[in-house]
Amino acid sequence: MLVVGAGQMGGGIAQVVAASGRRVSLYDTAPGAVERGLESMRKSLGKLAEKGGPDPDEVLARVQPVDGLVQAELMIEAVAEDAEVKEQVFRAADKVLPPGAVLSSNTSSIPITSLGAATGRPESVIGMHFFNPVPLMGLVEVVRGLETSDETAAAIVELARELGKTPAEARDFPGFVSNRILMPLVNEAAYALLEGVADPEAIDTIAKLGFNHPIGPLALADLIGLDTCVAIMEVLHEGLGDPKYAPCPLLRQYVQAGRLGRKSGRGLYRYER
Ligand SMILES: NC(=O)c1ccc[n+]([C@@H]2O[C@H](COP(=O)([O-])OP(=O)(O)OC[C@H]3O[C@@H](n4cnc5c(N)ncnc54)[C@H](O)[C@@H]3O)[C@@H](O)[C@H]2O)c1
Numbered sequence: 001m002l003v004v005g006a007g008q009m010g011g012g013i014a015q016v017v018a019a020s021g022r023r024v025s026l027y028d029t030a031p032g033a034v035e036r037g038l039e040s041m042r043k044s045l046g047k048l049a050e051k052g053g054p055d056p057d058e059v060l061a062r063v064q065p066v067d068g069l070v071q072a073e074l075m076i077e078a079v080a081e082d083a084e085v086k087e088q089v090f091r092a093a094d095k096v097l098p099p100g101a102v103l104s105s106n107t108s109s110i111p112i113t114s115l116g117a118a119t120g121r122p123e124s125v126i127g128m129h130f131f132n133p134v135p136l137m138g139l140v141e142v143v144r145g146l147e148t149s150d151e152t153a154a155a156i157v158e159l160a161r162e163l164g165k166t167p168a169e170a171r172d173f174p175g176f177v178s179n180r181i182l183m184p185l186v187n188e189a190a191y192a193l194l195e196g197v198a199d200p201e202a203i204d205t206i207a208k209l210g211f212n213h214p215i216g217p218l219a220l221a222d223l224i225g226l227d228t229c230v231a232i233m234e235v236l237h238e239g240l241g242d243p244k245y246a247p248c249p250l251l252r253q254y255v256q257a258g259r260l261g262r263k264s265g266r267g268l269y270r271y272e273r
Helices: 008-019 033-050 057-059 082-098 112-116 152-162 177-193 201-209 219-224 226-240 249-256
Strands: 002-004 024-027 063-065 074-077 102-105 125-130 138-146 166-171
Touching: 002 008, 002 082, 008 024, 008 057, 008 074, 008 125, 024 033, 033 057, 033 063, 074 082, 074 125, 082 102, 082 112, 102 112, 102 138, 102 152, 102 166, 112 125, 125 152, 138 152, 152 166, 177 201, 177 219, 177 249, 201 219, 219 226, 226 249
Parallel strands: 002 024, 002 074, 024 063, 074 102, 102 125, 138 166
Antiparallel strands: 125 138
């Protein structure tokens, strides 16, 4: 299996795939990104091992860093949430991976149909949308593009189960199901902050205790990455044509300042690095 992108999600996906006993090649264009990904995996696996999880060394031995796209029966793409970048990865993967191999994307919102159209095998292109942190979250949202075959969908549903996740199928509409529901919540919380209705801690406490959510929307936005949240909201806004999905200016400004959330050490909150 080939995982492209070794950030928060790609690293987590590679970890879960390797923990299931499969070999995984991990590729990222940014210098040092694969090494950072391996480091995060080691930390996560160490914590899981204390609770009876697999031996971290054995799992990590199945992860092979690679310098480019390589042959595999399945690609899981987890690069930045940018349609042009993803389409370019799919075009290149279509040339490298053997005929019949499945090309999947962990995209939060970019149309699977357009990723399929960037290849000569749209029937083998599908969304395999994991949740953050991947080793702990039980859901995979399986998204079929217009041309995705039943065979491809069945294979990905089966794989999700084998990785210990629960698959749920959604159609290829902007934001699918998960982010169409989640992002308006995050955006409204950002507006409540911008308008001075409450401070971040109070907003998140109200959501956690009032709605029984395990994490508040602002802390969750920081976990996802504010850049990723803004990118998803832009896809929802453009794709559904309703101004209610436009990203709150506060989120845009934080992204402009480089406050991307946990991954940059500062977002709506500050984090120890
Ligand atoms: N963060 C979340 O909570 C979350 C949840 C579900 C899905 N996603 C989706 O997963 C994807 C990745 O998100 P993330 O949070 O891991 O982002 P991230 O910023 O942590 O990582 C993205 C990685 O992709 C690499 N990259 C960029 N262009 C590349 C290319 N052409 N080839 C190889 N690597 C490349 C970057 O160097 C970076 O390491 C996005 O599509 C995002 O929408 C994110």
